[in-house]
Amino acid sequence: MDGGKVIDRAVRAWMExxxxxxxxxxTFQRNASLKVLFIVACVVAAFVAVGISVTIGDYSISFVDxxxxxxxxxLGNVTDSMGDYxxxxxxxxxxxxxxxxxxxxxxxxxxxxxxLRNPLADTYTTGISSGASFGAxxxxxxxxxxxxxxxxxxxxxxxxxxxxxxxxxxxxxxKGSSPSVMIMTGIAVMYIFNAAATLIRLRADSxxxxxxxxxxxxxxxxxxxSAPETMVVFVIVGLVALMLLSKKLNVISTGDESARxxxxxxxxxxxxxxxxxxxxxxxxxSFTGLIGFVGLVCPHIARLVIGSDNRxxxxxxxxxxxxxxxxxxxxxxxxxxxxxxxxxVITAFIGGPMFLYLIVKSRREAW
Amino acid sequence: xxxxxxxxxxxxHGKKPILHGLDVEIRDGEVIGILGQNGSxxxxxxxxxxxxxxxxxxxxxxxxxxxxxxxxxxxxxxMMDIRSFTDTERSRIIATVEQNSFMSFPFTVMxxxxxxxxxxxGILDESDEEETEKVLSCLEETGILDFASRxxxxxxxxEWRRVMIAQALAQEPEVLLLDEPTLHLDINHQFELMDLCRxxxxxxxxxxxxxxxxxxxxxxxxxxxxxxxxxxxxxxGPAKEVITEDMIAEVFGMRSRVAWDDEIGGMSVFLIxxxxx
Numbered sequence: 001m002d003g004g005k006v007i008d009r010a011v012r013a014w015m016e017x018x019x020x021x022x023x024x025x026x027t028f029q030r031n032a033s034l035k036v037l038f039i040v041a042c043v044v045a046a047f048v049a050v051g052i053s054v055t056i057g058d059y060s061i062s063f064v065d066x067x068x069x070x071x072x073x074x075l076g077n078v079t080d081s082m083g084d085y086x087x088x089x090x091x092x093x094x095x096x097x098x099x100x101x102x103x104x105x106x107x108x109x110x111x112x113x114x115x116l117r118n119p120l121a122d123t124y125t126t127g128i129s130s131g132a133s134f135g136a137x138x139x140x141x142x143x144x145x146x147x148x149x150x151x152x153x154x155x156x157x158x159x160x161x162x163x164x165x166x167x168x169x170x171x172x173x174x175k176g177s178s179p180s181v182m183i184m185t186g187i188a189v190m191y192i193f194n195a196a197a198t199l200i201r202l203r204a205d206s207x208x209x210x211x212x213x214x215x216x217x218x219x220x221x222x223x224x225x226s227a228p229e230t231m232v233v234f235v236i237v238g239l240v241a242l243m244l245l246s247k248k249l250n251v252i253s254t255g256d257e258s259a260r261x262x263x264x265x266x267x268x269x270x271x272x273x274x275x276x277x278x279x280x281x282x283x284x285x286s287f288t289g290l291i292g293f294v295g296l297v298c299p300h301i302a303r304l305v306i307g308s309d310n311r312x313x314x315x316x317x318x319x320x321x322x323x324x325x326x327x328x329x330x331x332x333x334x335x336x337x338x339x340x341x342x343x344x345v346i347t348a349f350i351g352g353p354m355f356l357y358l359i360v361k362s363r364r365e366a367w
Numbered sequence: 368x369x370x371x372x373x374x375x376x377x378x379x380h381g382k383k384p385i386l387h388g389l390d391v392e393i394r395d396g397e398v399i400g401i402l403g404q405n406g407s408x409x410x411x412x413x414x415x416x417x418x419x420x421x422x423x424x425x426x427x428x429x430x431x432x433x434x435x436x437x438x439x440x441x442x443x444x445x446m447m448d449i450r451s452f453t454d455t456e457r458s459r460i461i462a463t464v465e466q467n468s469f470m471s472f473p474f475t476v477m478x479x480x481x482x483x484x485x486x487x488x489g490i491l492d493e494s495d496e497e498e499t500e501k502v503l504s505c506l507e508e509t510g511i512l513d514f515a516s517r518x519x520x521x522x523x524x525x526e527w528r529r530v531m532i533a534q535a536l537a538q539e540p541e542v543l544l545l546d547e548p549t550l551h552l553d554i555n556h557q558f559e560l561m562d563l564c565r566x567x568x569x570x571x572x573x574x575x576x577x578x579x580x581x582x583x584x585x586x587x588x589x590x591x592x593x594x595x596x597x598x599x600x601x602x603x604g605p606a607k608e609v610i611t612e613d614m615i616a617e618v619f620g621m622r623s624r625v626a627w628d629d630e631i632g633g634m635s636v637f638l639i640x641x642x643x644x
Contacts, residue, residue: 098564117472119472241539253470255471257419257465258534260454261461262458308474308478309474
């Protein structure tokens with residue numbers, strides 16, 4: 001800034017003391033509308049991805065027609081009955097599973113990072129993944145499950161995925177609910193469950209081993225409506241609950257003592273949020289298996305674009321997670337003919353480089 | 368006219384006693400300095416007052432605070448124990464600026480200060496003009512309006528400290544507790560911050576307690592000074608009576624020259640040397 005400008009600025013500040021304030025407020029409001037724009041862009045991307053995803057398969061439907069069939073169906077006015085049958089019996093469950101799982105995992109990861117004040121946290125940090133794996137291994141390998149029939153694996157994964165969280169809450173009751181207590185307890189429980197799951201896998205025949213492996217990689221390849229119908233309940237209830245907590249989650253970011261000074265009991269909020277996240281993640285993971293990466297990276301990418309305000313970050317992460325998971329699934333199905341690549345692998349391949357790019361390009365220091 | 372009264376306050380970390388029955392009273396419009404060496408219990412005293420440490424024994428009570436801090440109207444006693452308030456009620460009375468605080472994720476300065484409004488504004492959002500006005504006035508008062516839309520992770524230590532103070536002011540507290548607020552600030556900003564404290568109490572309806580190691584600033588800006596040693600208050604009185612060469616020698620083990628200075632209109636403290644024995 002040269003001398004003249006400094007003087008100009010000083011004179012202006014003196015003449016119109018309100019000018020700076022207004023500018024700051026305007027910048028702030030502009031930032032707020034940017035945040036909404038990002039969320040809208042993600043929703044549009046997800047919407048387009050739905051259309052593309054529906055076209056994939058042996059029965060051919062054009063991109064534009066897919067929306068027509070979908071809207072006809074929603075309005076109860078089916079004109080293309082074959083298209084309607086193919087889309088709503090075979091293709092839609094998978095697509096909805098992807099949308100719901102992506103939204104739930106990303107939002108859960110976002111809140112987990114907030115409550116643990118740790119950028120490396122994700123949905124699985126507190127051992128949900130290891131509990132679910134153990135539950136699934138138990139059902140697939142030894143046939144032991146809390147339920148029987150077709151839901152044996154799902155129910156077992158769900159129940160066991162919640163055990164680590166109960167242990168963590170017990171430990172937090174004894175030792176206080178600091179982020180490090182949570183993370184360390186989560187890791188301890190994870191090792192125990194992983195060891196037990198490995199033991200089951202070692203004794204299983206190769207076919208069962210393959211089934212357990214396939215489960216653990218995670219996929220949204222479902223063909224029944226029961227998966228998305230159940231998941232959507234967990235995810236919507238979870239998202240609403242997390243949104244209600246979002247202001248408190250912001251306050252917690254300043255540290256437990258500061259939060260306390262501002263009237264928020266960080267320890268209680270942490271436990272409440274943990275229970276919500278766990279139920280939401282368990283509801284997803286028990287159907288899809290372990291889809292990694294979405295919960296870790298989507299919140300970060302969203303945070304780099306729109307900042308850390310949880311009131312925007314939770315919906316933005318959810319919208320971005322939905323879009324990313326569905327796009328990853330499309331790519332996985334397009335690049336190989338019949339042998340689909342598991343969606344978790346693709347999310348890592350797209351999300352990883354995208355994340356690296358943002359880390360390098362981002363001008364502001366995000367962590 | 369708010370008053371804060373601490374009576375026979377005791378606190379132990381496990382078996383180790385930290386505070387041995389403290390009695391202090393702080394009145395509206397006062398800036399009180401809490402001095403003492405490391406480990407003398409200064410920060411513990413603040414943490415007992417703001418109920419970070421709940422298991423303290425004895426009483427910490429406030430009187431004559433404004434009634435609008437209460438969530439539900441109820442019968443008020445003369446002195447209300449601070450532990451009888453809910454978290455949100457308490458946070459409308461007491462605000463604390465911690466010694467070490469950091470933001471784990473990047474929020475803008477504006478968002479960070481707005482968090483201080485949590486207990487007052489509840490679910491209101493940025494579209495509320497009156498709320499925005501209040502946040503802006505806190506930013507202005509602490510001189511951080513210029514970087515309101517900057518990210519807190521880009522701030523210097525001193526700027527961050529001012530953000531934390533703005534956040535505490537946004538709570539509209541009647542008791543403001545500052546734990547070494549001048550730490551990491553350059554000399555100019557140290558004086559600016561102490562001026563700010565004086566400005567705040569001059570408006571009335573608030574008292575300020577400052578834990579500090581800076582004898583010079585305490586002598587100059589505090590109405591009253593408390594000196595702590597090993598969990599006890601060994602001196603409590605007007606700064607010019609308490610901060611003496613003898614006290615500095617006894618408590619801090621430093622030789623000093625303390626004199627009235629007409630130009631600054633207060634005591635000036637000059638530290639000479641450590642006392643070796």
